[in-house]
Amino acid sequence: MSKEIKVVKQVMEWNDDVSDKIKKLTSEKKVCIVNVMGSPGAGKTSFITRLIEELKDEYKIGVIEGDITDTIDAEKIDKLGIPVVQLQTNGACHIEAMSIEHILPMFDLDNIDILFVENIGNLVCPAEFNIGENFRVALLSVPEGDDKVAKYPLMFATSDSLIMHKYDMKEYFDFDDMRVENDTLDRNPKSKVFRLSSRTNEGYEEFISWFKDKVNESL
Ligand SMILES: Nc1nc2c(ncn2[C@@H]2O[C@H](COP(=O)(O)OP(=O)(O)OP(=O)(O)O)[C@@H](O)[C@H]2O)c(=O)[nH]1
Ligand SMILES: [Mg+2]
Ligand SMILES: [Zn+2]
Secondary structure, X not given: OOOOOOOOOOOHHHHHHHHHHXXXXXXXXXXXXXXXXXXXXXXXXXXXXXXXXXXXXXXXXXXXXXXXXXXXXXXXXXXOOOOEEEEEOOOOOOOOHHHHHHHHHHOOHHHOOEEEEEOOOXXXXXXXXXXOOOEEEEEEEHXXXXXXXXXXXXXXXXXXXXXEEOHHHHHXXXXXXXXXXXXXXXXXXXXXXXXXXXXXXXXXXXXXXXXXXXXXXXX
């Protein structure tokens, strides 16, 4: 007698269940989670810091800093007077929803509108894990090269926005911005593409206008 075998797919399926639970909670609490992803050193912390400076009078902001170890990035956010928790993955190269579920009660969610999650610096597997976010922003910095969307497509295919970051460096690199834009839109026609510099603030005005619309439609 054969009977149907129960099959459970480890991690991914559980991860999505927890991600859905987080979404339910943050929707009740009117918190917008933004998943910020990109390579090590792409400028994720600089970008979040810039946005905090621009938005802190209008929105209540919190940050979860994901790193393998140490508290370097959380200390930078703490200096701005923003509530922050440092998540240390002890070697894991991405954040899973369960970690976010565990951390959320450490924040006063009634006093948070935007919760940034700086994912682990990694262009590959963070994109595979939903973490209860309302939307995703992927950073690709100019010195990394203009072929990265083609070579590491998932992050750019699943993000709501692609930022070509460190755009002030463009003159020093053979970086074809139209290639990056086209490679992104081929994989994700809905993605919004921006060119930003956290050093000169180039591009931020336009980005912030898009970002605020995204946050407001999530709240
Ligand atoms: N020229 C230039 N440098 C930048 C810009 N944004 C960040 N940087 C520099 O890039 C380096 C890395 O920036 P971070 O913000 O620490 O990058 P990150 O992605 O948070 O790094 P990890 O958390 O280690 O993955 C720092 O030296 C920044 O000063 C930019 O727009 N232009
Ligand atoms: Mg960082
Ligand atoms: Zn990983």
